[in-house]
Amino acid sequence: MNNKRIYLSLSEESGYEEEYIQRALKSNWITSGGPSVDEFENKFEDYFEQEKFVTALNSGTSAIHLALILLDIKAGDEVICQSMTFSASANPILYQNATPVFVDSEIDTWNICPINLEIAIKGRIKKGKKPKAIIAVHLYGMPYKVDEIHSIADKYNIPIIEDSAEALGSTYKGKKCGSFGYFGILSFNGNKIITTSSGGVLIGNYKETKDKAIFFATQSKDKAIHYQHSEVGYNYRMSNICAAIGLGQMKMLENNIISRRKNHFFYKDIFHKVKNAKLLDSLNEDFFSNYWLNTILLETQEQKESLRIAFEEANIESRPLWKPMHLQPIFEKYPYYGGQVAEDLFEKGLCLPSGSNLTKEDKNRIKEVLINFLN
Numbered sequence: 591m592n593n594k595r596i597y598l599s600l601s602e603e604s605g606y607e608e609e610y611i612q613r614a615l616k617s618n619w620i621t622s623g624g625p626s627v628d629e630f631e632n633k634f635e636d637y638f639e640q641e642k643f644v645t646a647l648n649s650g651t652s653a654i655h656l657a658l659i660l661l662d663i664k665a666g667d668e669v670i671c672q673s674m675t676f677s678a679s680a681n682p683i684l685y686q687n688a689t690p691v692f693v694d695s696e697i698d699t700w701n702i703c704p705i706n707l708e709i710a711i712k713g714r715i716k717k718g719k720k721p722k723a724i725i726a727v728h729l730y731g732m733p734y735k736v737d738e739i740h741s742i743a744d745k746y747n748i749p750i751i752e753d754s755a756e757a758l759g760s761t762y763k764g765k766k767c768g769s770f771g772y773f774g775i776l777s778f779n780g781n782k783i784i785t786t787s788s789g790g791v792l793i794g795n796y797k798e799t800k801d802k803a804i805f806f807a808t809q810s811k812d813k814a815i816h817y818q819h820s821e822v823g824y825n826y827r828m829s830n831i832c833a834a835i836g837l838g839q840m841k842m843l844e845n846n847i848i849s850r851r852k853n854h855f856f857y858k859d860i861f862h863k864v865k866n867a868k869l870l871d872s873l874n875e876d877f878f879s880n881y882w883l884n885t886i887l888l889e890t891q892e893q894k895e896s897l898r899i900a901f902e903e904a905n906i907e908s909r910p911l912w913k914p915m916h917l918q919p920i921f922e923k924y925p926y927y928g929g930q931v932a933e934d935l936f937e938k939g940l941c942l943p944s945g946s947n948l949t950k951e952d953k954n955r956i957k958e959v960l961i962n963f964l965n
């Protein structure tokens with residue numbers, strides 16, 4: 591095949607990374623933590639208008655794990671989690687030997703359903719255990735129903751961990767995703783909107799919790815001349831070299847968001863006249879998505895599979911939506927509240943190529959497959 595492969599979401603250099611990496615190497619901070627890490631955190635604290643404390647870590651998964659530890663989630667505790675998500679949202683619950691309780695999605699944003707969330711909370715309380723945290727996810731960059739979800743969480747006084755791994759640059763009612771939860775997290779894995787090769791941040795409201803996060807992330811060293819530990823420690827701090835990459839990547843964040851949103855309007859143009867396939871779009875202007883990935887819902891599983899194969903034949907990557915957690919072998923024994931929404935999305939939904947670097951030719955090739963298929 592002559593045509594080069596078009597991927598769902600590919601990392602790309604901004605051109606500034608090498609300069610930052612050189613500087614980090616020359617300063618001899620070739621380790622975890624260091625001046626580039628501090629600078630990276632400062633840049634994100636600026637991004638959140640100095641209203642947040644940001645801790646740089648080696649992954650988004652570590653950030654979720656530390657959020658659970660900082661919320662004192664222990665063995666036997668229950669944590670509610672959006673079922674429709676990537677497994678990294680839920681795995682840290684098991685690291686703590688806590689019990690995940692999964693909740694279905696709603697059809698407007700494909701994220702956690704407020705009605706089922708409240709049913710789940712009431713159901714667990716009735717069984718004698720109030721959930722200790724809620725993990726809500728802005729899937730594919732689309733903000734969840736922030737007002738509804740947070741007002742339920744507030745009503746029962748349960749903290750939200752806002753998994754914003756896919757939603758850097760998204761906003762809800764003009765406010766940045768990542769800033770709504772008691773804790774927020776971002777990921778800079780290679781497929782995300784910017785990358786540090788691997789990395790993440792924990793976003794919190796207090797200096798004390800940031801200090802405590804760094805303490806846990808650097809092996810929980812007590813204040814002593816020798817190495818002394820009275821709590822379990824982790825090796826979760828971001829590497830100074832990764833932070834240098836991140837500083838270079840941040841220079842193109844705004845452009846990446848613009849390109850991804852342009853991709854969305856490219857797809858919207860194709861799908862707005864189509865009846866048997868629906869593109870996930872903002873419910874109204876309160877929901878501003880970075881459109882990290884564009885996703886569509888077809889009418890049947892067979893249609894989805896034949897479109898996926900048609901793309902594959904043209905050497906274009908597409909992928910089914912995340913398989914809900916309550917259907918995963920590792921998680922299926924845990925409680926689930928909801929109906930068929932997430933399951934239906936998984937069966938009939940497809941992620942489309944959405945990289946920041948899709949060229950005009952790429953788009954033409956994608957369009958050709960879609961037009962052929964939709965006719």
Ligand SMILES: *Cc1c(COP(=O)(O)O)cnc(C)c1O
Pocket residue numbers: 648649650651652675676678679727753755756776777778779788789790
């Ligand atoms: C990528 C991702 C994560 C985890 O981030 P890593 O940096 O890969 O550990 C968590 N949640 C969601 C929804 C993600 O997409």
